Each structure stands twice: as structure tokens, then as C-alpha cells.
Amino acid sequence: MVTPTPSASTGGSLPSGITCEYKVVSDWGSSFQGQIVLKNNSTKTYNGWTLQFNYNSKITSLWGAQLSGQSGTKVTVKNPSWDATLAPGSSVTIYFIATLGSDKNTPVNYSFS
Known part of the structure; x- marks a missing residue:
């Protein structure tokens, strides 16, 4: 199995200073463990946040x-x-x-509020 290297935010509408980095941590063939690091590099504090994205695998x-x-x-x-x-x-x-969907590609179209 090929494990993607960590990838930065792709598409979507993240506020300035907010980043998301995704990687596959473990791969068991038909399922895998993924990780998203959500980082606030801005000067703003977010209380009660929500992150949305599109992803081809079922969490x-x-x-x-x-x-x-x-x-x-x-x-x-x-x-x-x-x-x-x-x-x-x-x-x-x-x-x-997650169970393997069409692939383990990077989540896309992030939005954050």
C-alpha cells in the first residue's frame, strides 16, 4: 500500500491563518487511520468551532x-x-x-467557522 505524505489544505474557504494538514497514520488494506492537524496561526481566538470538508472514505x-x-x-x-x-x-x-472509499486521497474543500 502507498501511504500519502502529509498534505496541506486543499480548496475550500479557510480563514486567514487557519491550516489543515492530513496524513494516513496506519493502513490495514480495507481500512486505515487518518489524521488532520487543524492549526490556528492567526491572532484570533475561535470559540465553538466547526470544520467541514469533502472526503471519499467513510469515517x-x-x-x-x-x-x-x-x-x-x-x-x-x-x-x-x-x-x-x-x-x-x-x-x-x-x-x-475510515473504511476505504474510492481512495485515501486528501480531504478537500475545507471550511472553518
Whole structure:
């Protein structure tokens, strides 16, 4: 199996200073563990944030945040209940298990609020 190298945000509408980096952590053939690092490089504090993106694989479990929903390829993730604030200079690492969809390509069309 080929494991993609970490890739930066692709498409979408992330606010200035917000970045997302994705990589496959483990690959078991028909399923895999992915990781998205959401980083706030801005001077703004985000309270009660939501991250959305399009992804071709089905996420079956997620930790480090809350999986709010997945409809088709659109995934919605919200801040974890224990840490609603994304302060300047901080980051959140979101891990997930997914079943192989059409591929393990990078999530695209990120949006953040």
C-alpha cells in the first residue's frame, strides 16, 4: 500500500491563518487511520468551532473532536466538548478510522467557522 505524505489544505474557504494538514497514520488494506492537524496561526481566538470538508472514505470513528455528521462525501467535525477554544498558536489533532472509499486521497474543500 502507498501511504500519502502529509498534505496541506486543499480548496475550500479557510480563514486567514487557519491550516489543515492530513496524513494516513496506519493502513490495514480495507481500512486505515487518518489524521488532520487543524492549526490556528492567526491572532484570533475561535470559540465553538466547526470544520467541514469533502472526503471519499467513510469515517467510522473519530477522536480529538466530535464527528457531527457525514452525508455522502461531506464531513462535519466540531470542537471537542472538553475544549471549545482554538486559541492563537494552538492546534487540534483529529484522528479517525475510515473504511476505504474510492481512495485515501486528501480531504478537500475545507471550511472553518
